[in-house]
Amino acid sequence: MPKTLAGLGTLFSLASAGQALAQASPTLPIETPRSVAPVLPGQPPAGAAAPAAAPAAPGAPPTQDQPVTFTAEEVEYDQNRALVVARGHVEAWQGNRVLRADEFTYDRNTGVATARGNVQLIEADGQVVFAESVELRNQFKDGVLEGLRGLLAQNGRVAAAGARRTDGNFFDLSRVVYSACDPCQTDPLAPPVWQLRARTATLDQVSRQARYRDAVVEFGGVPLFWTPYLQHPAGSAPRQSGFLSPTFGITNYLGGFVETPYYWAIDEHQDLVLRPQIATSAAPNLGLEYRRRFNFGEISAEGSVGYLNGEQNTPEGPAGHVFSRGRFAIDENWRAGFDYNWASSEDYLRIYRYGARRLLNQVAYTEGFWGTDAYARIDGRAFQGLRSTDNNSQIPYVLPNIYGDWRSQPDSLGGIFTIDTWNFAVFREEGTSTQRVATRLHYAVPYTDGAGGVWTARMQSDLQAYNYTDLALAPNYSTSANNGGIGTANIRAALDWRMPFVRSAGEYGQQVIEPRVQFVGGPLTGNQSSVPNEDSIDFEFTDANLFSLNRFYGRDRQEGGTRFDYALRGAWYFPNGGMLEGLAGASYRIQNDGGPFYEGSGLTNRASDYVARARLMPVSWLEFLGRGRFAQEDGSVQFMDLSTTASFETRTSVTAGYLYTPAMPYLTPVQPRNEVVVGVNQQIGHWRFGALARYDIELNRPVVITASAGYEDECFLLEARFLKSFAEDPGTNSLYPANTVLLFRIGLKTIGDVGFRAI
Structure with a gap:
């Protein structure tokens, strides 16, 4: 005789063999829903919820002995047939696996559960399966579903006419449709951007893979591509070995080619990607990418092996490259690392798109940090030039390179004392070899007077000792010495004063005028041609180093004598966050000895060139920035760097710039640089567009032109890129190989993407 219990939230626990239900059934009341059975001491009220099993760990599959627990508005139990029927907002679960339906039937004898009406199966990982009806057995692990629809991870959506579930982990589907696209908001029945239809499919919830046949x-509802077999991750799949999306293309050097990467998940801590490339006009090429994580760091490396056939002025023979890095934590203060990079030629990197680089470095280092007050580093370095004009025998090896610094806490006057040391040994096969020990001491103390003037007293001393050979060779080409040793010392003292005059402009913001003057004194450094120069070859005089005690970036060249530095800065800060700022300044040296500066640097005369900076930002989305150097005699431009950036609310940004630098004696070829650059980026909905062009006025030709266009939404990616480089190889006076690149990429999110490359 069936027994009925009505009431929202009634809870039952169905043990795997039906024992829990059998024990609980005698307490079910026969009276009307309002009746309450007597409560005996030590017993729960009749019809009260049976204790639910402790929930399983998130994501853990249910075990055989876990009970099936459910709630419903109404439950009917037939003792003769051992049949439980639950109706109204039924929710049943076992472990972390949940079933929801309008009606739920459980046969105690067979262990078969049937659900009908708005059926939902919620898996432990959050994926949801909808169905018209479901028949489950074997602890919810096996069953048959009709009218299946699934909401997978990463917005994946699947639908099938029917499905069979096996062992709780496999769904065999028939007449399947899959997509990761959201339905159209105006017409939900319209075909999505893309969808995949298959005769049969298998959802493997163990390996988190979907396989279609x-x-x-x-x-858009139009079939464009057919495949007999397709596989992709389903949901939050762990790392798994398998083939990645291929890349196709055609280039002048390779002809037609295809690249089919293979991903190997070696274990939880390391993986490897193999990128074999087969071409019609070139030998096969194999690229590799390796990564490994440790408890104390990580390493990564990419490399390749191939063969160049000598076409397009490229060298003939075996070729390859290695780019690698490692980072390791030793303890809370020390860490270590390395970078090893090598390539057979720049042409090889360009042709196979491994990243064109002119200079590669190899470095191994260890460094220590002690808050913000102390730092130390020891490293060794080597370099490789890749262009035909590079003489690698003149490129140095640096071993060791030792640097350390320490900064004190402010003293009673507010002054800060710092000390550092920078020592290295440089070796060349052909050229100067140098060993240096250098120490710098620096002290600065600020003071603000009663009128608001800011005074800063600074003192700095440098001590260097050198040992060198072949000073008459590159990069020094000294005529005063060749082999030997030398010690140098320099001391500089400065008194810096600036007075910020601040004026309110009322509703128009705030204005500042700030004059600044600095007096720097110290002994003359004299002729430094007998001192090796390794770290002060590159030099540029701008507003950034106008007030530096030693305006060389390194230690091998020391500025001496007495000079005055002066500048005037003005600024207007607008209420809307914008601003107008300008600075102009120069130096005047007491001595007229030219100093250690090269001709054209702007500092060889007593009166230096003028340096200036200007910045205009009338509104938050528009900025003009300019920096320049102008001759003292006639104001002619010696250096100019201009840039403009505009970002509109329409998601459009425009950039433009101009750069002029004079010929530098330490750069090859020795020629001025005179370029303009213009770029624009636009985004409209899911579409984005971009273009950039650089033009060399001095050479009267473009430098590089790039353009891109793309579409991206929640499920689809379409991208095209174009690059044309007009850089010439100085050795052949011809354009570099692979100077033109055209890339196409189509991506179906959650499935993969396919690329096409032409160069």
Whole structure:
């Protein structure tokens, strides 16, 4: 005789063999829903919820002995047939696996559960399966579903006419449709951007993979691609070995080619990607990418092996490259690392798109940090030039390179004392070899007077000792010495004063005028041609180093004598966050000895060139920035760097710039640089566009032109890129190989992407 219990939230626990239900059934009341059975001491009220099993760990599959627990508005139990029928907002679960339906039937004898009406199966990982009806057995692990629809991780959506579930982990589907696209908001029945249709499919919830057979990819409801077999991750799949999306293309050097990467998940801590490339006009090429994580750091490396056939002025023979890095934590203060990079030639990197680089470095280091007050580093370095004009025998090896610094806490006057040391040994096969020990001491103390003037007293001393050979060779070409040793010392003292005059402009903001003057004194450094120069070859005089005690970036060249530095800065800060700022300044040296500066640097005369900076930002989305150097005699431009950036609310940004630098004696070829650059980026909805062009006025030709266009939404990616480089190889006076690149990429999110490259 069936027994009925009505009431929202009634809870039952169905043990795996039906024992819990059998024990609980005698307490079910026969009276009307309002009746309450007597409560005996030590017993719960009749019809009260049976204790639910402790929930399983998130994501853990249910075990055989876990009970099936459910709630419903109404439950009917037939003792003769051992049949439980639950109706109204039924929710049943076992472990972290949940079933929801309008009606739920459980047969105690067979262990078969049937759910009908708005059926939902919620897996432990959050994926949801909808169905018209479901028949489950074997602890919810096996069953048959009709009218299946699934909401997978990463917005994946699947639908099938029917499905069979096996062992709780496999769904065999028939007449399947899959997509990761959201339905159209105005017409939900319209075909999505893309969808995949297949005759049959298998969802493997153990390996988190979806496998399709006899599959067609449709775009906007139009079938465009057919494949007999397709596989992709389903949901939050762990790392798994397998083939990645291929890349196709055609280039002048390679002809037609295809690259089919293979991903190997070696274990939880390391993986490897193999990128074999087969071409019609070139030898096969194999690229590799390796990564490994440790408890104390990580390493990564990429490399390749191939063969160049000597076409397009490229060298003939075996070729390859290695780019690698490692980072390791030793303890809370020390860490270590390395970078090793090598390539057979720049042409090889360009042709196979491994990243064109002119200079590669190899470095191994260890460094220590002690808050913000102390730092130390020891490293060794080597370099490789890749261009035909590079003489690698003149490129140095640096071993060791030792640097350390320490900064004190402010003293009673507010002054801060710092000390550092920078020592290295430089070796060349052909050229100067140098060993240096250098120490710098620096002290600065600020003071603000009663009128608001800011005074800063600074003192700095440098001590260097050198040992060198072949000073008459590159990069020094000294005529005063060749082999030997030398010690140098320099001391500089400065008194810096600036007075910020601040004026309110009322509703128009705030204005500042700030004059600044600095007096720097110290002994003359004299002729430094007998001192090796390794770290002060590159030099540029701008507003950034106008007030530096030693305006060389390194230690091998020391500025001496007495000079005055002066500048005037003005600024207007607008209420809307914008501003107008300008600075102009120069130096005047007491001595007229030219100093250690090269001709054209702007500092060889007593009166230096003028340096200036200007910045205008009338509104938050528009900025003009300019920096320049102008001759003292006639104001002619010696250096100019201009840039403009505009970002509009329409998601449009425009950049423009101009750069002029004079010929530098330490750069090859020795020629001025005179370029303009213009770029624009636009985003409209899911579409984005971009273009950039650089033009060399001095050479009267473009430098590089790039353009891109793309579309991206929640499920689809379409991208095209174009690059044309006009850089010439100085050795052949011809354009570099692979100077033109055209890339196409189509991506179906959650499935993969396919690329096409032409160069």
